[in-house]
Amino acid sequence: MKGFSYLVITLLLSGIQGCKSTSETQASAPHPVYWQSFPDAKHIKVESPTQILALSEAAERFIVDLSLHERPDDPDMLDKFIDAVFHHQQQGLSYHSDANYSVATTFRLREANCLSLTLMTYALATRAGFKATLNTVEIPEYWSRKEGYSVLNGHINLTLSQTYKGKMIASRVVDFDQRIESQQFPANEVSLPSVLGMFYNNKAAIGLITGQFDYAFAYMAKGLELDPTLREGWVNLGVLYRFTNHYDAAEQAYLRAIALDDTDLTAKENLAVLYRHTHRDLKAAVLESEVKAQREGNPYYHLILGDEAYDNGLYAIAHSHYRRAYRLDRKNHLVLSALGKSAFSKGNLTDAKGYLERAIDNASHEQDINRYTSKLAAVASIQNINQGDFE
Template sequence: MSIRIGIASLSGSLVLLAGCATIDLETDYVFDPALYAQVIDQTSDNYPEIDPLSLDDEIKQWLHENMEVDGRGEEYLVSTLQDLLYGEDFLNIQYSDAKTHTAVEIFHAREGNCLSVMNLYVAMARYVGLDANFQTVEVQPSWDRRGDLLVVSQHINATGRLSAREYYVVDFTPEIALQSMTESIVSDAVARSLYFNNLGVEALVAGETAQAMGYIKNALFIDPANSFAWNNLGTAYRRLDNEELAEFSYHFSFNLDKTNATAINNLVKLFRAQGDEERARQYASVIDRFNQRNPYFQYAQGRRAYEQGNYGAARLYFRRAVRLKPFEPSFHTGLAMVYVQLGELNLARDAREEAENVLAANSEIYRPSDRRLRIFDRNSILSSSSPGLTIQLRRGTPVEPAPN
């Protein structure tokens, strides 16, 4: 994945994002315009020379040499771009989460994360005349340890119209575990903000705190509503021992997004470091209650228990995840795995069938697959209230992400 939505210090409990579930927390936060002005202290984009979507003459010439740009239909253009980016005889781009690239950089590097590849795809698609936009998609959260930080990522892909009825979705890592029906088209400005947020997180991981501050502040100048960047800025301020602005940034992050459990978890650790145990306990208890109704937290706990061989606990967690969100096929698959280990083969078969039922009922909805390019007919998409989504059940998540 490739959008670095959240970071936190390694110590402390982990929390997972839970889609649209909000966190019920009354804070004593009061917006301070003076502190805001200290953070957003620039009047223009500080990196105008960096254009993640720019194509140089070499790339444009390469496109003309390897595809018919003029006079061809949209489906030809979309599928040909796939071959050019991923085909072994062409760029053959490979996944790497080490660095976020511009379109020109990843063309030459031949490796990068999802945001990097989508920079190149969107730029190329628009150059050949396709409608192309960035689209974020929530993923089942997982943590990546980077030194003393934990980093969680959000996924990003590209989409565009082919006709009044049809649209396409282009992925780089389609095998990741997505949350169903969570895709959202975002503007180029938002994508640019996410790009600088990524650079900031990468600089933080490398121990380059001053550089990280510059990148993250630029992300917030471009998109002040970027809750992820506010959280990450708070972590940068903690690195600089500026607890006042760290607390302000974490609170501002949560105020923008009431589902942002990472910001609250970071506040818990800040309060504990300050010796404010009362507020730390108050905020931690809210996170605990949030996790109890967070299906992805329950699923993550189930995976951990399964990997440790504690199949009884894993069964309990997976059952809770299914009860909280029955239309997530991986939850049923996890339950099936546990039943196999427990020798309950009939229940394992039932769980696998339920996973297949969910997949069949949502066959047109965006989900992981072995295809990087998918074309959809809008009229065939089921709404969340469609009877086709009903299945019969026999029985009754760490820090903040960045896009991939």
Template structure:
């Protein structure tokens, strides 16, 4: 998973609570009125840059050496799809760069070229720079997937996903991905500008410094990310986490509230605020925020999926079954929910139900075969004229004649 990183503090037992509260659920939003009003003085003190602090850093720069490497394999006469295929060879082929996934560090294009490894954002820096050099349309694209959480000391680091996409013709696009595994793909994506991607790059550098407890250095990077995109809810949240560790509670609270004012799906910010108010001795306000998160979670299929996963790991398969079924009720087109139910029914000794849910998952995967899902080849050409929609009359998620819900 790429490192578009968001931070939260939490005890080990609380990891599930924080992670669940940020799973993507479209446009539901968190039902709480924070009564937030921007404070011009604090806002200006936090967002205090007038220029990019790192103009010398260009994540998309490639040297003449890289260009010669590209020119040795991709010819001017190659068509666009051939160039897409050859770029894949250059980056991932065993006889070329053979770049490997590593979640530890975010690279520029040149750093990824020499390191031969990187996370998704770093490798997409290299891919997009190379693609544009050979004349391909190439853009950063954020993708809605289930967030992935890593525990780093007393920090929880939320990794979200980014890949690359470009247009080959009026109807044909390509998507390039780089990840060992993406689960719970929601089949939605948004093209983002180079400026937003640059902001995400410095955000990630800030997280890497914060993990090392270099708080002042982290804050510098986060502020640069904010300067590049002052509507970045991610950067505001991470600035709040940094000020919290620096002991500046006023700025921490303001940054968390600003993060939520920008994105009312940012449950990480609300969760951080709940913990902030509880530590500050305001249990009533903390409780209001915690209740808002609970209401949000109850409408979130990925919350119930995660609860089911915890129950499954603990051997409580009946509880896992109930949670996975709640997830399916809230989001019927998610194949991994059905695979989870299939595995649960196997543990419960019901092979016929296990097969039924496995078959259902396979139908959903077939339904979305022409919509982007990551592949082993890391690149996919999409023809928009062949994409099936949920309303397609030839598709039935459940086999005709079957009951949708069984115990």
């Protein structure tokens, strides 16, 4: 099956500087979802879970046309359904990280991020008569870069099963990232309300990145209403409060996330950032030391540090971080691409070309492969021009 990217956006904004004013939020309130801090958020129209999951007429026809009801005792019907939904030639589905769409919109546009695609599959499978179970996958911390921010990603998959006369005759784990599936990370069943909370959180995170704070708050509040245990939602709410100088509320939100899971390094790092901003350096140092010690063995940690250094023009430091990431994972296409970028910045075109070729070999997403192929062509073009000048 076609590989798709991760989901569940949690902002890691340790490099962002903010003013150090005092909080304006009422810290005595029972929980840190303070609507009075964002009064205009009440005017944001947040779609309901029913609206998110509703199937369009076209999707309904798609299910009918599969004629799955004709052979309810045939275990191949489940595979027929999966192939029909995900086969690239049949549906032409493409991956877009910001495509946080409803089921109907995802089906119509044939583009989605992993979460939207999973929800579409859930809705279609349920309508087709299969049992669908959602799962969160315990992957190592993994970051990507978006609009200058470091974004922490999670992963989700889906278990579909077919029953006949009360007996299960077929079951499949549907995972849209073959790299994740092949490593067989532990997975835990998660409720539909929790996954819908992730959907709202993703939309809120995009709003936060783009500076639409009322929009972000409205979606965060809805997500936490559906699932008050969603740590990502509390962390992002804390970031939003920190951006808007409500520091007491930000601390409460981060502490809520940590209370839900004491191993949440993102919540602890963002809390440390808050402590630095509010001159509580000793508390910050304790958290920073704890987080760093636990992340040293994660290649993505060094990769994101390298990206931050590179963005600031510190190319030697960036290269050092990329090399450390490479020593931890020599087949990671993101690391290989970063090393290619680093080599190119130093004028080492041959090395840049070699790293990009290896990145292509190890990438599974078409979007990634196309991006690396474009970069490789640019490097090769420059290399050919230089050789022509030399001759």
